[in-house]
Amino acid sequence: MRIKFWASTLLLAAAFGPATVWAQRSLQLASGKLLTASAANSQTIFTLPEPSGGTSRLRVARDATVAEGQAPVSLKLVAEIPGSVLILVDTYPSIPGGMSYCQAGEESFLRVLSISGKRPNETYRTKLESCRDNLELASPGLEWLPETRTLEIHWLSAPGKVGKPEDRALKIGADGKTQ
Amino acid sequence: MNITSPLGSNVVFTITSDPTWPSIPFATDATGPHTWNWKITWGSFSESGVATTASNQWDAQSVVGNRGGTLTVTIRAATQTAVATVKIKGTNPSSNDVTQFLVSKPNSDGFDKILIHESGCRHFNLAGEPIKSFDNGYGMCQLTSPPPNFGQVWNWKLNIEGGLSLFASKRTEATNYLSQSGRSYTQDQLKYESVCRWNGGSYHEWDNTKSLWVRHPNILCDSATGNIGWDTTDAENTGKTEAQLHQRDSPSYRAAPGANAHWKYSGVCYADKVLG
Numbered sequence: 001m002r003i004k005f006w007a008s009t010l011l012l013a014a015a016f017g018p019a020t021v022w023a024q025r026s027l028q029l030a031s032g033k034l035l036t037a038s039a040a041n042s043q044t045i046f047t048l049p050e051p052s053g054g055t056s057r058l059r060v061a062r063d064a065t066v067a068e069g070q071a072p073v074s075l076k077l078v079a080e081i082p083g084s085v086l087i088l089v090d091t092y093p094s095i096p097g098g099m100s101y102c103q104a105g106e107e108s109f110l111r112v113l114s115i116s117g118k119r120p121n122e123t124y125r126t127k128l129e130s131c132r133d134n135l136e137l138a139s140p141g142l143e144w145l146p147e148t149r150t151l152e153i154h155w156l157s158a159p160g161k162v163g164k165p166e167d168r169a170l171k172i173g174a175d176g177k178t179q
Numbered sequence: 180m181n182i183t184s185p186l187g188s189n190v191v192f193t194i195t196s197d198p199t200w201p202s203i204p205f206a207t208d209a210t211g212p213h214t215w216n217w218k219i220t221w222g223s224f225s226e227s228g229v230a231t232t233a234s235n236q237w238d239a240q241s242v243v244g245n246r247g248g249t250l251t252v253t254i255r256a257a258t259q260t261a262v263a264t265v266k267i268k269g270t271n272p273s274s275n276d277v278t279q280f281l282v283s284k285p286n287s288d289g290f291d292k293i294l295i296h297e298s299g300c301r302h303f304n305l306a307g308e309p310i311k312s313f314d315n316g317y318g319m320c321q322l323t324s325p326p327p328n329f330g331q332v333w334n335w336k337l338n339i340e341g342g343l344s345l346f347a348s349k350r351t352e353a354t355n356y357l358s359q360s361g362r363s364y365t366q367d368q369l370k371y372e373s374v375c376r377w378n379g380g381s382y383h384e385w386d387n388t389k390s391l392w393v394r395h396p397n398i399l400c401d402s403a404t405g406n407i408g409w410d411t412t413d414a415e416n417t418g419k420t421e422a423q424l425h426q427r428d429s430p431s432y433r434a435a436p437g438a439n440a441h442w443k444y445s446g447v448c449y450a451d452k453v454l455g
Contacts, residue, residue: 097324098320099298099321100377100378101377105380134348134351136352138359163355
């Protein structure tokens, strides 16, 4: 069965004062527990629930198109292999350029997180959509095929392809490794 | 050795609105071969070189190229040395100059409107120096990334070409988007889609019933702003008028929308504002 990209976001905190701060974003996993995302400098920090009841933290990179300290404005769960793998998309406002360039733009990252080991780790990352880098998904852009644990990505403008399309299929192993 | 041209220090030479760089003649009362060590600087930009002549005259126009600011020339003849400093300043083009220039550039439809909206086609400040924004954006297009070179900072045509290369990427994206699955579109739709993407996001969505591209129907714009709008499917916005939403949200426009905001920056509203 082909499952189109679905999303679940839950807002936890608000913005404060003239200098807008997105405190954190959160989403609910199959276990019913919450995964949250916040920011520190140029990294995003995922706080993931552990089966034992505690939490683990995982720092992941963004890129120079995202402002320092900017937490995600959107956090979406593409697919979950319970207790094993999470496939997420985190999205941020673009750093605007002169003449209102990309002032309303966004930057999105697709991440595959392995959560079966002692500590969570990011096994795959790609820029998904970007105003600053001219990346755009087709419609639908992401499709998850649970029977084969395959994630299909369809770009209208793909990374490194300068306005050209690309279709990419990632087979996700139980350890989160991609083929 | 005395400098006989230009007479006085910090003489100003002005670039025309074309832009054409002026003749900048240097001369001394010495005889024989001369060496002209020149350096032109403006802010963090700098360029230098050496010219030699058989006589006591030299025109810096040939080496200044597309640059402006302060030109310092150290002149040597035999054992004698003298130093001259001049200023090179710019003149703004008219909106018509800019539009006419862009007419000659392929795939620029809509970029002239962005320039008029954003900078009023102004490249130089009242002192005749390139305008510079707080985030080191230079000239009419406020070029920041990739960092502009000295010529792009002072020559408004090169500056526009720098901005146009960014716009060309958006136009390519817009073309790919509108032509996907063999769909057709008008040149006007391409213009709106390109200008929208300059600010961020897509302008159109495909209407399966009518089999044509339509403006995103769920974006209501605040016509008092440049690119602020509301998603009318947001329960907090549904059924409210522009006036009601403006009254509710405009006090928070001074900063980017926070996590609880129900307004947003919208490329759709930007395109509506810029293109009318």
